[in-house]
Amino acid sequence: xxxxxxxxxxxxxxxxxxxxxxxxxxxxxxxxxxxxxxxxxxxxxxxxxxxxxxxxxxxxxxxxxxxxxxxxxxxxxxxxxxxxxxxxxxxxxxxxxxxxx
Numbered sequence: 001x002x003x004x005x006x007x008x009x010x011x012x013x014x015x016x017x018x019x020x021x022x023x024x025x026x027x028x029x030x031x032x033x034x035x036x037x038x039x040x041x042x043x044x045x046x047x048x049x050x051x052x053x054x055x056x057x058x059x060x061x062x063x064x065x066x067x068x069x070x071x072x073x074x075x076x077x078x079x080x081x082x083x084x085x086x087x088x089x090x091x092x093x094x095x096x097x098x099x100x101x
Contacts, residue, residue, distance in 0.1 A: 013063060014062050025079075026070075033054050056095040060097065
């Protein structure tokens with residue numbers, strides 16, 4: 001498992017300042033985290049992807065987060081909660097998530 005940790009990306013920055021709906025958000029997540037084509041474009045599928053299909057980077061930065069909070073308040077809170085739960089359940093793979101305005 002050490003070889004996995006050596007290959008883990010340091011940081012990914014996602015610009016979410018122009019996202020208008022949940023589908024766009026999931027497309028952005030899919031592209032940036034390199035989810036497979038069969039990614040289900042919902043929060044259950046997101047959880048499955050980050051816990052079993054891809055390895056998250058050490059740091060994730062969301063630029064323009066205030067746009068997501070304003071346009072997609074439920075999705076934004078869900079995403080925050082998912083990353084919090086991920087870090088609680090997988091402390092050895094902890095991922096720092098920064099939500100920048």
